[in-house]
Amino acid sequence: MSGTEKKQAERRAYNRAAPDAGELAAGIRAGSRTALARAITLVESARADHQDIAQALLADLLPDTGKAVRLGLSGAPGVGKSTFTEAFGQYLTGKGHKVAVLAIDPSSARTGGSILGDKTRMELLARDPNAFIRPSPSGGTLGGVARRTREAMLLTEAAGYDVVIVETVGVGQSETSVAEMVDMFLLLLSPGGGDELQGIKRGIMELADLVVVNKADGDLIPAARRAQMEYKTALHLMKPKSAVWTPSVLLASALKGEGLAEIWAAALDHRTKLSGAGELDRVRASQAKAWMWTEIREGLFAALKADKWAAALLPELENDVASGRVTPTAAAKRLLALVLGEGKGSQ
Numbered sequence: 001m002s003g004t005e006k007k008q009a010e011r012r013a014y015n016r017a018a019p020d021a022g023e024l025a026a027g028i029r030a031g032s033r034t035a036l037a038r039a040i041t042l043v044e045s046a047r048a049d050h051q052d053i054a055q056a057l058l059a060d061l062l063p064d065t066g067k068a069v070r071l072g073l074s075g076a077p078g079v080g081k082s083t084f085t086e087a088f089g090q091y092l093t094g095k096g097h098k099v100a101v102l103a104i105d106p107s108s109a110r111t112g113g114s115i116l117g118d119k120t121r122m123e124l125l126a127r128d129p130n131a132f133i134r135p136s137p138s139g140g141t142l143g144g145v146a147r148r149t150r151e152a153m154l155l156t157e158a159a160g161y162d163v164v165i166v167e168t169v170g171v172g173q174s175e176t177s178v179a180e181m182v183d184m185f186l187l188l189l190s191p192g193g194g195d196e197l198q199g200i201k202r203g204i205m206e207l208a209d210l211v212v213v214n215k216a217d218g219d220l221i222p223a224a225r226r227a228q229m230e231y232k233t234a235l236h237l238m239k240p241k242s243a244v245w246t247p248s249v250l251l252a253s254a255l256k257g258e259g260l261a262e263i264w265a266a267a268l269d270h271r272t273k274l275s276g277a278g279e280l281d282r283v284r285a286s287q288a289k290a291w292m293w294t295e296i297r298e299g300l301f302a303a304l305k306a307d308k309w310a311a312a313l314l315p316e317l318e319n320d321v322a323s324g325r326v327t328p329t330a331a332a333k334r335l336l337a338l339v340l341g342e343g344k345g346s347q
Contacts (some may be wrong), residue, residue: 021057028159036159043151061158068157072178075188080214082121084254090327091260093130100156101133103167184209184240184270191224207302244273307339
């Protein structure tokens with residue numbers, strides 16, 4: 001066996017071995033990127049035994065979490081999210097921060113596959129020893145985030161990363177879940193103005209703590225400034241989320257590294273004001289409760305799919321709904337009643 005084949009065999013054996021929560025926790029606290037990557041893989045695993053270990057690991061590390069600045073970044077495809085994230089991440093590491101980027105790639109609705117190309121798109125940041133980039137597939141989860149993004153965030157915080165950036169799939173009707181897990185929600189827009197403004201969902205704008213008009217360089221500077229004024233006007237028509245923070249609109253050029261200092265200053269100002277008013281603690285407490293209910297919904301759905309009685313009844317209900325013999329609501333109620341234990345004895 002060659003040296004390469006031996007290393008590959010050792011790696012396969014390592015991956016097959018059951019992870020030890022204590023060893024992973026020690027590695028994460030020591031700043032091991034390998035331990036951190038393996039821990040995130042563990043929490044993303046659907047295996048029941050892996051989930052048991054993952055929950056033990058998270059319980060161990062929980063006291064070491066919560067100290068990072070949590071930023072969410074969203075924007076339409078093509079607005080330059082990856083370029084901005086890389087430039088902003090490099091700016092922060094240059095200031096002595098440790099930055100974790102949790103980048104969510106859309107999963108194919110047809111195959112379930114995902115490209116996971118963020119390390120390629122952020123090549124310079126990926127090589128930075130003070131940065132950690134973890135691409136994860138959305139797996140069809142609504143909200144533009146992977147189901148286990150919250151756990152991954154806690155793991156990176158325990159590993160000593162003091163800035164965590166969640167880069168979402170992109171702006172869409174249901175892509176607001178990121179606001180339920182970060183301190184500050186950044187909406188990245190292009191200098192389209194006018195027609196561009198018409199396409200922005202009001203719900204997304206209302207969630208934004210900071211709007212950044214990217215690509216404000218070269219010939220696009222006049223358009224970026226016009227867009228800035230239009231977005232400012234739009235924000236003034238909306239009720240702010242916080243009594244102590246008014247969202248603003250900043251210009252940036254990720255390509256030239258301009259405007260990044262102002263964005264970071266705004267993020268720190270936002271954190272200071274919310275912390276001073278006690279809002280940050282209240283926001284995070286609310287997020288924790290929302291996370292719990294998300295897990296309850298996901299768990300109930302998983303239980304429904306795993307129930308043998310429901311599996312037997314489901315084809316019949318689907319045919320009845322498709323043919324119009326039964327309303328979807330009535331079919332859903334019947335299935336839920338079955339899973340909750342009503343009527344199984346009659347099957």
